[in-house]
Amino acid sequence: MPEPTTSPVLILGAGLAGLSAAVRLAEAGRKVIVLEATRAGGGRARSFPDAATGRELDNGQHLLMGCYRETLAFLRTIDSTDGIYFQRNLSVHMVKPGGKRMHLDCPALPAPLHLATGLLTMRGLGVLDKAAAVRAGLLLRGEVARPDDNETCDSWLRRLGQTPALRNAFWDPLIWGTLNDDPLVSSAAMFTAVLERAFLSTRDASRLGVPRVPLSRLYVDQSLAYLRARGCEVRLGEPVRALDTSGSQVQGVTLKSGEQLTADTIISAVPPHAFLELLSGTWPAHPVYQDIARLKTSPIVNLWFTVDRAPFSEPFIGLVGSPLHWMFNRSQIEGSVGGDVLLNCTISSARACIDDPSEALQELLRGELERYFPGKVPQIRLFRAIKEKRATISHAAGSYHCRPETVGPIRGLYMAGDWVRTGLPATIESAVQSGHDAAKAVLA
Ligand SMILES: Cc1cc2nc3c(=O)[nH]c(=O)nc-3n(C[C@H](O)[C@H](O)[C@H](O)COP(=O)(O)OP(=O)(O)OC[C@H]3O[C@@H](n4cnc5c(N)ncnc54)[C@H](O)[C@@H]3O)c2cc1C
Structure with a gap:
């Protein structure tokens, strides 16, 4: 029997995926070394002092939902849940050209009754729109049970008889917001995965949350403090140049500085284009990695x-x-x-x-x-x-199979990032879930 490994786990990337994986491993008593290319970390969810406005700005406004279970668990571990403002119940106000308002205010009823009542009492929708909403509600459980990644959201909504007014006020903004893609091309399976988590579990799951503090203060600073307090190393401004392998086993990494680090367990938590650049030899030709290259x-x-x-x-x-x-x-x-x-x-x-x-x-x-x-x-x-x-x-219909699993063809290498196969669109929750999944696989 080989000795159980206790050498530090290398984690590449200090975005949400890398930091949540690192924190989970540190919590379990494992030593980790986080290697991050930039001097500040945070990746695609970061804040920075901005000279033009004189404020600390996020690279982009981020919205969370009550169904972000893994994210909330991560924020609890690093003691940062206070940094998010959550609505009591789902409430979305919309404005039309000319200033006319539409309000979706869901009452304190069990899910999915809260949403059904919210839509039925929504100002600005007609009887036919409300009938279409009821129809979608009745069919939703069946649809969620048969996700079809090859169908587009647009075709799915038409199949369910959704009216233009209901689409404009509810469905399309939800698709743009959660999938960051056009309903005409985006995958219905990815969308129903969101609907299932947000609307078919508890009422709280559909509440919207907004960070009240800049993103880096919300989770980057807190994670780094958590890791350092547990004897883990975080090396910022240390881009990784290559993954080193021997046969099909990972052996370590070479940094851009030329330094080599040895490790038999590595979590990659960098975006797809950055991951592909780390591969050498014949690995880029492997079907799993060829699929990654197809992601848009x-x-x-x-x-x-x-x-x-x-x-x-x-x-x-x-x-x-x-x-x-x-x-x-x-x-x-x-x-x-x-x-x-x-x-x-x-x-x-x-x-x-x-x-x-x-x-x-x-x-x-x-x-x-x-x-x-x-x-x-x-x-x-x-x-x-x-x-x-x-x-x-992009969550274009038919693209989900190109996303890699946590464990792939290189032994000792675990994949994390919002873009790996989490069953979710690429969001904060997908990133954190992927980090937790990778940590779990390492600990197993
Ligand atoms: C503008 C914007 C708005 C968004 N809005 C929302 C929203 O409202 N709700 C929501 O849920 N999600 C939203 N998202 C998505 C969310 O931000 C991402 O899903 C999440 O941040 C991805 O985290 P990650 O850790 O997987 O990847 P990343 O954040 O990309 O982290 C990867 C890290 O790896 C580092 N890295 C790259 N190459 C190397 C290398 N060679 N060596 C070492 N390190 C390397 C990078 O510097 C980076 O820090 C938004 C994204 C953007 C950009």
């Missing part, structure tokens, strides 16, 4: 701006039928009073404007503010656009 990405653009006054009173609001999907009042969420108000506008699956210059994006924003909030248009003072070209993988 989808961008997100965030517009941060300060105004003299907010044109809406809610913490966040959806814009029905606008390319600018959501607006958030960051000042209100963070509880800061006085002075200019910091707002955020999130554009999911932003292929149409990812290459636009900052001036064009500011013009688009100004136009949409006039269209949706006539008579209340605020004056934009400071403006900053943040573009994430590879914000998430």
